[in-house]
Amino acid sequence: MNLDDSLTIIKGVGSQVLEKFKVLGVLTIEDLLTNYPRKYEDFSQVVSIINLNPGKSTIQAKVESVISRYGRRGFHMTEAVVADSSGKMNILWFNQPYRAASIKKDQEYYISGDFGLHNQKMSMINPSMELVSAFPLNTARIIPIYSETSGLKSIQIRKIVKNSLSYLDLISESLPEWIIKNYNLIPLKQAIEELHFPKSNEDLEKARSRIAFEELFDLSLAAQLNKKDLLLQPVIKIEFNQKLATEFVSKLDFKLTDEQKISAWQILKDMDKDRPMNRLLEGDVGTGKTVVATMAAVNTLKFGYQVALMAPTEILAKQHYKTIKDLLKPLKMDDKVGLLVGSMKPKDKAEAKDLFLAGKLNFMIGTHSIIQDSVKLPKLAMVVIDEQHRFGVNQRQNLLQKTGHMPHLLSMSATPIPRSLQLALFGDLDVSIIKSKPYSDLDIDTKIISLNQRSATYEKLKDVLKKKEQIYVVCPLISESPVMSFRAVEKVYKDLSEGVYKDYSVGILHSRLSTEEKEKVMEKFVSNEINVLVCTTIIEVGVNVPNATTIVIESAERFGLAQIHQLRGRVGRNHKQGSCYLLLDSSNKPSPRLLALENTFDGFKLAELDLELRGPGIIYGTLQHGKNNLDLQIADLTDIKMILLAKKAAEEFIEKGENLLQYVQLNERINRLRAITTLN
Ligand code: ADP
Ligand code: MG
Numbered sequence: 001m002n003l004d005d006s007l008t009i010i011k012g013v014g015s016q017v018l019e020k021f022k023v024l025g026v027l028t029i030e031d032l033l034t035n036y037p038r039k040y041e042d043f044s045q046v047v048s049i050i051n052l053n054p055g056k057s058t059i060q061a062k063v064e065s066v067i068s069r070y071g072r073r074g075f076h077m078t079e080a081v082v083a084d085s086s087g088k089m090n091i092l093w094f095n096q097p098y099r100a101a102s103i104k105k106d107q108e109y110y111i112s113g114d115f116g117l118h119n120q121k122m123s124m125i126n127p128s129m130e131l132v133s134a135f136p137l138n139t140a141r142i143i144p145i146y147s148e149t150s151g152l153k154s155i156q157i158r159k160i161v162k163n164s165l166s167y168l169d170l171i172s173e174s175l176p177e178w179i180i181k182n183y184n185l186i187p188l189k190q191a192i193e194e195l196h197f198p199k200s201n202e203d204l205e206k207a208r209s210r211i212a213f214e215e216l217f218d219l220s221l222a223a224q225l226n227k228k229d230l231l232l233q234p235v236i237k238i239e240f241n242q243k244l245a246t247e248f249v250s251k252l253d254f255k256l257t258d259e260q261k262i263s264a265w266q267i268l269k270d271m272d273k274d275r276p277m278n279r280l281l282e283g284d285v286g287t288g289k290t291v292v293a294t295m296a297a298v299n300t301l302k303f304g305y306q307v308a309l310m311a312p313t314e315i316l317a318k319q320h321y322k323t324i325k326d327l328l329k330p331l332k333m334d335d336k337v338g339l340l341v342g343s344m345k346p347k348d349k350a351e352a353k354d355l356f357l358a359g360k361l362n363f364m365i366g367t368h369s370i371i372q373d374s375v376k377l378p379k380l381a382m383v384v385i386d387e388q389h390r391f392g393v394n395q396r397q398n399l400l401q402k403t404g405h406m407p408h409l410l411s412m413s414a415t416p417i418p419r420s421l422q423l424a425l426f427g428d429l430d431v432s433i434i435k436s437k438p439y440s441d442l443d444i445d446t447k448i449i450s451l452n453q454r455s456a457t458y459e460k461l462k463d464v465l466k467k468k469e470q471i472y473v474v475c476p477l478i479s480e481s482p483v484m485s486f487r488a489v490e491k492v493y494k495d496l497s498e499g500v501y502k503d504y505s506v507g508i509l510h511s512r513l514s515t516e517e518k519e520k521v522m523e524k525f526v527s528n529e530i531n532v533l534v535c536t537t538i539i540e541v542g543v544n545v546p547n548a549t550t551i552v553i554e555s556a557e558r559f560g561l562a563q564i565h566q567l568r569g570r571v572g573r574n575h576k577q578g579s580c581y582l583l584l585d586s587s588n589k590p591s592p593r594l595l596a597l598e599n600t601f602d603g604f605k606l607a608e609l610d611l612e613l614r615g616p617g618i619i620y621g622t623l624q625h626g627k628n629n630l631d632l633q634i635a636d637l638t639d640i641k642m643i644l645l646a647k648k649a650a651e652e653f654i655e656k657g658e659n660l661l662q663y664v665q666l667n668e669r670i671n672r673l674r675a676i677t678t679l680n
Contacts, residue, residue: 507524
């Protein structure tokens with residue numbers, strides 16, 4: 001017997017059932033045992049018939065009579081009369097013709113189901129029923145409900161899980177003894193059993209918190225080990241030259257906000273240490289992160305070291321290049337700045353690379369093209385990653401490994417990572433936050449538009465075009481999909497350009513176009529040769545077209561809240577009132593989360609809401625596969641209390657000098673999690 005054994009050795013699992021389990025990702029006995037129920041239904045209270053109340057109930061009774069017949073409208077009906085010592089009642093099953101044959105008279109059954117009025121008579125409709133025993137599966141208990149798939153329902157899974165319980169003995173404890181004891185946890189084996197077949201709600205709660213604790217402990221330990229390793233890396237200390245910083249600030253043609261100053265100061269302080277900086281600069285779109293990063297970079301450049309800034313799109317990289325060159329001009333450092341993007345001519349690229357290799361250029365700005373091996377930055381001391389959640393772990397790591405030491409890392413993001421997630425995923429990330437914008441912005445006027453108002457809305461938006469202002473139309477897909485009803489760029493482009501906006505210039509932009517095509521479209525949009533741009537979220541980051549005052553988001557339910565918030569940040573720039581229209585693609589009512597967008601303009605709040613309602617994947621891009629990828633089945637990533645507890649245990653684990661290799665399961669999980677959540 002082995003936990004890795006295939007499910008097929010369990011009674012009730014043949015090759016057909018195995019195929020169904022595969023759909024659920026369950027292949028081995030261990031998978032089965034750790035595939036916890038999704039929810040429960042409490043049918044544990046057994047009451048006498050006379051005491052029954054309407055609602056979910058369980059009785060213990062004998063069957064007195066059963067009739068099986070077809071009703072007037074052609075459906076099948078099984079009708080039974082059951083009795084206990086307190087009274088009798090009726091039971092009805094619809095369209096279960098096999099029922100009658102399986103019922104034995106004069107035997108005692110548990111019957112669990114909904115008790116209610118039917119044809120003016122109180123009865124139970126379609127209840128579960130099984131012979132009274134010490135271990136009922138589908139009645140008279142807290143019943144586990146599993147994730148199901150077609151042809152494999154919970155009732156079957158319960159039986160199979162029960163048949164596999166003898167394997168529980170093979171499960172060894174994954175957490176150290178002292179953690180179990182000090183944190184009042186129940187043993188793993190017991191927790192697993194209680195999760196499948198809880199004896200009481202208290203037991204279930206204990207089982208859930210044991211597993212949740214462990215899931216968060218693993219995450220936290222992985223994060224802390226990552227952090228610890230990072231701190232050991234050799235680094236180039238960049239002395240904080242206050243005079244230089246003051247000079248930079250004095251030459252700006254605007255005044256930095258307090259939050260910008262504090263952030264820059266924190267960054268400069270971080271780099272003046274013997275360990276690598278790993279700081280996240282968070283600030284909504286338009287809060288002025290670029291100038292903060294540039295101010296920090298000045299110091300590094302002054303000491304003759306190199307800085308690399310990586311942006312997710314070419315458009316954005318070019319915009320940064322221009323902005324940063326302008327910012328560095330008064331200090332006469334603008335001649336140190338160079339651009340490297342995929343669409344440059346090979347000759348120009350080669351030349352730029354040579355200049356960086358020779359140290360003639362020291363501030364490289366580009367897209368992921370700067371990760372390539374052929375790009376050499378021998379004196380790289382600082383890396384800035386803009387919109388860091390748009391990059392994968394590997395891309396970030398490649399950039400950091402360009403030299404023999406660890407560069408200081410500044411990640412920037414307009415998508416806030418809620419505090420609970422920061423704690424759980426990164427131990428405790430160093431974060432600088434810019435909350436307010438340098439100029440007070442008008443909130444984007446945001447409206448949800450029902451399906452039947454869609455055409456009228458597009459018609460009305462002609463007024464925007466008549467004012468010579470521009471419109472973005474964002475869709476979740478490029479091409480229509482046979483399986484999803486979401487609106488697609490190609491279709492919407494066709495409809496608009498041939499229909500309501502046929503007298504205007506409509507453009508199309510998405511990731512399948514070549515880089516040159518994309519740039520051309522963007523340039524035309526910037527110059528208002530294109531009035532309406534139908535696109536994917538490709539415009540989410542970067543581009544600044546102040547004349548675009550309106551954004552329409554098709555199939556709005558499909559997007560994350562923080563994402564829509566970023567999208568609408570594209571309009572209403574330069575003191576013009578912006579408008580955002582959220583279009584529904586079905587006649588369903590808008591969800592509460594979407595409604596929140598109409599009157600919430602705080603990106604942090606929206607990100608918290610997203611985390612609660614849709615899980616971390618939607619917020620934090622590297623965790624694209626969301627919950628499963630993090631091995632979280634039970635833990636709640638918004639439960640700060642539990643996260644702090646787990647974090648404390650992980651800290652103790654490290655302080656005690658525990659050897660991870662002694663804990664086989666733990667070690668395996670931690671290594672996997674470290675790779676997923678590393679920020680450097
Ligand atoms: P983001 O945080 O979205 O990256 P940017 O760095 O692109 O924001 O800044 C948005 C705009 O605000 C830029 O045009 C920038 O020059 C301007 N800006 C930045 N800081 C200030 C400030 N303190 N006062 C006025 N304008 C500022
Ligand atoms: Mg930016």
